[in-house]
Amino acid sequence: MGAVLSDRVRGPGSGVRDGRRLVIRGGTVWDEHGAQRADVLVEGGRIAAVGRLVGEVGDAEVVDASGFDVLPGFIDVHVHVADRIGRFELADDFASGSEIAVASGITTFFTFATQRPGETMTEAVRRVLERAEGQLHCDAGLHLTPTQWPWDWEEIGRLVAGGFRTFKLYTTYRAAGLYSDWVRIEGVMRRLAPLGAGVLLHAEDDGIVAAIDPAGVDLRDPHAHTRLRPERVEVEAIRRAIGLAERTGCPLHVVHVSTADGAGLVSAARGRAAVTCETGPHYLLLSDDALRGPGGHRSLCTPPLRAEATRARHEALAAAGAFDLLATDHCAFRRADKDDWDGSDFRAVPTGLPGLGALVPLAFELLVKRHGRPLSELVRVLAASPARLLGLYPRKGAVAPGADADLVVLDPRGPSRPIRSTLADAHDPWSARTTTLAVRHVLLRGTPVVTDGRLAAASPRGCALVTV
Numbered sequence: 001m002g003a004v005l006s007d008r009v010r011g012p013g014s015g016v017r018d019g020r021r022l023v024i025r026g027g028t029v030w031d032e033h034g035a036q037r038a039d040v041l042v043e044g045g046r047i048a049a050v051g052r053l054v055g056e057v058g059d060a061e062v063v064d065a066s067g068f069d070v071l072p073g074f075i076d077v078h079v080h081v082a083d084r085i086g087r088f089e090l091a092d093d094f095a096s097g098s099e100i101a102v103a104s105g106i107t108t109f110f111t112f113a114t115q116r117p118g119e120t121m122t123e124a125v126r127r128v129l130e131r132a133e134g135q136l137h138c139d140a141g142l143h144l145t146p147t148q149w150p151w152d153w154e155e156i157g158r159l160v161a162g163g164f165r166t167f168k169l170y171t172t173y174r175a176a177g178l179y180s181d182w183v184r185i186e187g188v189m190r191r192l193a194p195l196g197a198g199v200l201l202h203a204e205d206d207g208i209v210a211a212i213d214p215a216g217v218d219l220r221d222p223h224a225h226t227r228l229r230p231e232r233v234e235v236e237a238i239r240r241a242i243g244l245a246e247r248t249g250c251p252l253h254v255v256h257v258s259t260a261d262g263a264g265l266v267s268a269a270r271g272r273a274a275v276t277c278e279t280g281p282h283y284l285l286l287s288d289d290a291l292r293g294p295g296g297h298r299s300l301c302t303p304p305l306r307a308e309a310t311r312a313r314h315e316a317l318a319a320a321g322a323f324d325l326l327a328t329d330h331c332a333f334r335r336a337d338k339d340d341w342d343g344s345d346f347r348a349v350p351t352g353l354p355g356l357g358a359l360v361p362l363a364f365e366l367l368v369k370r371h372g373r374p375l376s377e378l379v380r381v382l383a384a385s386p387a388r389l390l391g392l393y394p395r396k397g398a399v400a401p402g403a404d405a406d407l408v409v410l411d412p413r414g415p416s417r418p419i420r421s422t423l424a425d426a427h428d429p430w431s432a433r434t435t436t437l438a439v440r441h442v443l444l445r446g447t448p449v450v451t452d453g454r455l456a457a458a459s460p461r462g463c464a465l466v467t468v
């Protein structure tokens, strides 16, 4: 999406570049391959130089990073905010979502423009961007979810040319009007491939879901969600989707992979097809035990949390670097909306979990502290790979001359603090966990937005990375 980051979309009021010069001094600078002791010079919102800098720094403001780690700003490619899902308005809007994001070191997130009946895709984008206007504490971009068939390919072509690279398709959610069958998905992939755009796929085979008789489960028990959407629902969908990616040459990104078998299929397909996948912290750190007992309905998400044996295999895969990237599928529902069911049928409960503010600390606790991976692995799964998926690399996702000065200064040995995934009044599955990862400083295109661990009080400085 490099083209859309032109100066054209960085007009006044959209979080324009900061003219100041500053140097991040004396830190350990990480990329996805390793680290070096280096200073980072920032000028005009971009990284001007990385290395042992002396003369060229001049009178630049100094951010002291000695003893700390300097990483590219993190990117969450899968976030739901400021939207209505079914009859529920999400608990987070652009302001609250981007505020907790940037406070945790996430300098870019991508959310969705989902076409509504009677609306063109372009109008849907405009509607979402209007809601984001003046609200963004970090940068944000959009994946497109056209829902009116057939797609208007002239319009789609214009949108791709304008920088929209990722289109979301669902293999389920018939009632919500999101479902596409495999023939339709193949048709879309055939037409997107030559445009240089790709598909993000929610992979749960609706044919298998539909064949499971809900009369066979106790719908008062939220744990039965795992029986209505068993692992084979996802695994089979991923298998078929990989086949389509091979046949059509269209890049395929499988979102929120919840099964180790599904992740294994993606790993095996790399090299044969342009296939990538993400998983979320909830599939790595929570099991279906969270669905049992009082309050179990609050942990409903789709695909469902998996049995402990699967979760453990999933975690081992993440520790071995099997996932291209981690993303949250942040989808915070108001506590009152989650709890507003009469106990008779859990399918009335909105499914989704918040995760945005928890992504970075959970990934750090899991990959770095528990599994001994270097911080370069965080750069890979939370910055470089996401930027590549979005077509933003190396403008974002890298600490290199010419890149946007989206930078995070971290202290891995900070005091223990609670993890918080959302500022909204929502059930937070991570609130009992703690981290020692302290976010000391965050720069957004050269502007300090977190200083000494405190969010700057200034007005939102983020910008939309796309426009129509």
Ligand SMILES: [Zn+2]
Binding pocket: 078, 080, 329
């Ligand atoms: Zn999602």
